[in-house]
Amino acid sequence: xxxSGAGVVITGGGGGIGAAFARRFAAEGARVVVAxxxxxxxxxxxxxxxxxxxxxxxxxxxxxxxxxxSARETLGEIDVYCANAGIAPQGGExxxxxxxxxxxxxxxxxxVRAAKLLTPRWLERGNGRFxxxxxxxxxxxxxxxxxxxxSKHGALAFAEWLSATYRHRGLKVQAVCPQGVRTAxxxxxxxxxxxxxxxxxxxxxxxADALFAAIDEDRFLVLPHPEVADYYAARATQPDRWLGGMxxxxxxxxxxxxxxx
Ligand SMILES: NC(=O)c1ccc[n+]([C@@H]2O[C@H](COP(=O)([O-])OP(=O)(O)OC[C@H]3O[C@@H](n4cnc5c(N)ncnc54)[C@H](O)[C@@H]3O)[C@@H](O)[C@H]2O)c1
Numbered sequence: 001x002x003x004s005g006a007g008v009v010i011t012g013g014g015g016g017i018g019a020a021f022a023r024r025f026a027a028e029g030a031r032v033v034v035a036x037x038x039x040x041x042x043x044x045x046x047x048x049x050x051x052x053x054x055x056x057x058x059x060x061x062x063x064x065x066x067x068x069x070s071a072r073e074t075l076g077e078i079d080v081y082c083a084n085a086g087i088a089p090q091g092g093e094x095x096x097x098x099x100x101x102x103x104x105x106x107x108x109x110x111x112v113r114a115a116k117l118l119t120p121r122w123l124e125r126g127n128g129r130f131x132x133x134x135x136x137x138x139x140x141x142x143x144x145x146x147x148x149x150x151s152k153h154g155a156l157a158f159a160e161w162l163s164a165t166y167r168h169r170g171l172k173v174q175a176v177c178p179q180g181v182r183t184a185x186x187x188x189x190x191x192x193x194x195x196x197x198x199x200x201x202x203x204x205x206x207x208a209d210a211l212f213a214a215i216d217e218d219r220f221l222v223l224p225h226p227e228v229a230d231y232y233a234a235r236a237t238q239p240d241r242w243l244g245g246m247x248x249x250x251x252x253x254x255x256x257x258x259x260x261x
Contacts, residue, residue, distance in 0.1 A: 004029030007075030011058045012085030014041025016183030020204035033071045059105035064113040083111040084133040088148045103147035108154040126170035132159040136179045136228045176222040
């Protein structure tokens with residue numbers, strides 16, 4: 001698989017995993033549009049990889065439309081679209097409505113809105129690639145953030161649906177599902193995130209390596225932490241045992257950090 005000259009768009013490309021994707025696609029010869037809410041961060045990464053920065057909010061329909069129109073002007077064809085921007089608000093069922101809505105818009109609807117604009121052209125030419133940065137939380141769950149766990153399940157469901165519906169028409173889809181990755185997002189999860197994911201956290205470049213291995217093998221699921229495959233199987237075959245294990249982890253966090261009740 002060569003990406004020499006390919007047009008690649010990466011949302012949330014100003015930092016963390018998105019920046020690692022930008023570096024890797026550029027190293028493979030792609031022309032990259034680095035899109036981010038943070039203009040300075042997008043500009044820095046774009047400069048580093050010889051790409052083009054785009055500043056905007058992919059949580060809105062208008063923002064996604066502007067990004068795709070602008071990227072088409074810059075790149076001609078968009079060959080690869082990495083729907084990578086994501087947010088992880090902490091909180092449970094009592095998370096405010098607007099925070100739930102924002103998580104849904106950034107983590108799920110941004111993917112749907114981009115696909116709506118990209119698929120007609122991809123199906124016409126019989127070729128396109130949609131890379132969804134999901135999370136192991138989309139296959140399993142995550143303690144401490146109901147909006148993240150729920151919306152990432154939605155993102156995975158949408159990526160599966162795209163692949164199931166359009167694979168025979170040339171649309172390739174990857175769903176990237178890491179556990180902890182050393183980025184600003186992981187830092188923001190505080191001591192609970194550190195307790196849950198700190199020890200096994202990997203560098204963003206390792207996520208890019210896992211993505212490229214999956215692309216080479218034409219594989220949908222990208223698991224930078226291979227042990228997630230076993231947890232996923234356990235969840236499917238022994239759901240009560242798996243939930244019991246997750247609840248044990250919850251109690252461990254409460255003991256370490258203080259009982260929330
Ligand atoms: N860090 C982890 O442990 C981890 C694990 C699994 C999955 N992920 C997923 O990886 C993706 C990237 O996360 P990261 O860890 O690199 O986080 P990060 O916070 O380091 O980077 C995310 C980038 O996305 C940008 N962004 C956020 N909302 C945006 C919006 N509405 N429009 C445009 N840009 C926006 C931010 O400005 C930031 O530059 C997310 O989807 C996240 O859920 C992260």
